[in-house]
Amino acid sequence: MEEDVIICRCQEVTRAEILKAIADGATTIDGVKKRTRAGMGLCQGKTCQRLVARILSEETGRDMSELLPPTFRAPVRPVKISILAGGGENE
Numbered sequence: 001m002e003e004d005v006i007i008c009r010c011q012e013v014t015r016a017e018i019l020k021a022i023a024d025g026a027t028t029i030d031g032v033k034k035r036t037r038a039g040m041g042l043c044q045g046k047t048c049q050r051l052v053a054r055i056l057s058e059e060t061g062r063d064m065s066e067l068l069p070p071t072f073r074a075p076v077r078p079v080k081i082s083i084l085a086g087g088g089e090n091e
Contacts (some may be wrong), residue, residue, distance in 0.1 A: 007055070008048040010041020018052060022059045029053055029067060 002015035013036045021035035032038055032052050039045030039052065057064045 007051045008036070008038035008041060008045075010043055010048075010084075011037045011039075013048075015055065018055050019059065022056060027060060028054065029069070032056060063087040 003014065003019065005015045007013055007015050007018055017036045018038060021032045024035060026032045026035050029039070029049065029052055033040060033045075038048055044053075053064050053067050056062075056067060071078055
């Protein structure tokens with residue numbers, strides 16, 4: 001069935017979950033993301049963002065160009081304080 005199709009492979013979010021998020025009031029890609037976690041996986045939405053936008057466009061009747069682009073955050077990883085202080089990595 002079409003609703004069982006996985007849209008976000010990283011988070012295993014189905015089309016049905018995205019449709020429910022839209023029915024519950026999500027009107028932007030970020031709104032869908034916050035309700036379903038679609039786009040929060042390893043690829044950060046590189047594979048599913050367009051699919052989510054297309055579903056959102058179809059369900060709301062808005063053109064894809066009208067949808068607000070989602071917000072992105074850079075991946076975070078620990079950094080040694082010595083690097084920030086101007087020292088070398090081995091200090």
